[in-house]
Amino acid sequence: MDTRSDEEIRGDLSYLFDKSSQALGARMATALSEVGITPREYCVLSKAGAGELTQRELGAVALMDKTTMVVTLDRLEKSGLARRVPSPTDRRVRIVQATDAGVRVIRRAKVIIDAVYDDVLGVLPEADRTTLLDALVRLVGAGGPLGSVEPRSSATV
Amino acid sequence: MDTRSDEEIRGDLSYLFDKSSQALGARMATALSEVGITPREYCVLSKAGAGELTQRELGAVALMDKTTMVVTLDRLEKSGLARRVPSPTDRRVRIVQATDAGVRVIRRAKVIIDAVYDDVLGVLPEADRTTLLDALVRLVGAGGPLGSVEPRSSATV
């Protein structure tokens, strides 16, 4: 598909990141379809777990809009993997829980995901793998050039 | 925004790639807006150059659908950065050329892009930077686990 040489794409950081993200996402979607969920559904379902979080909190953790959360949960509920439980203390909010079937799916999905990671990273020598992951965390993590801005203390502003 | 620790996100390769791609894309879009083009427009315009490629060929090189190419070129033409020239040999096809203004914009954009790359990768020690880029090329390049499949010789099939 790509007609450029390895040397050419090495200088195109945007392409390297975009392609990595897109290709891994596609692989993951294919692999997870075996257990009948999408990567986004796994993200939500695995964070919901036993059920401590409200829809709003879950949206905050999974970095998605509350309206996106609604449609995601609609699908998870329809396929019997999650349920919305009314909060006993606040009748506005709903706690999200993975069902028993949902917990089983998460467990199987986790195995699949780890296998894909191993398969992808397996082409790299152990030392390079460590450097790659550490470098990405450095770039993307708090304070990094691609991470969210650290909330400064008001004194520095 | 992200409430997880560095140790947690280190195990989430999908997140690392997605966030890298998304955050760099956002930074790049902001930086390039200074010269009035989007990353996608830069991609097309820089590959068009003096004008050797048809719309279809340009779409193949830039990895985008011909209908996406149409709207991208419509915008580039409207802002005076590219033009469609009828091919002298085939009246169906159109050669895409960057205008003089387009060439100037590409040149300025290239400086901006390199500055962003330097700024982002600058937080890494030189050795780690090399390992990171080499590793990504290995993963994404031809034959890698996230790359396009090499067309095998018919003998091996």
Place this chain on the structure above:
DNA sequence: TATTGTTATACTCTATAACTATA
């Protein structure tokens, strides 16, 4: 008056299908 979750709506990006004009 503010908040949770829902619905309706719109916007972007991208792709599919149908069309035209050529070959």
Place this chain on the structure above:
DNA sequence: TATAGTTATAGAGTATAACAATA
């Protein structure tokens, strides 16, 4: 019959605004 480019359209994904129920 096939191809280059265009148009129309539809599908994801995501976001904004208005709304109902509740605080």
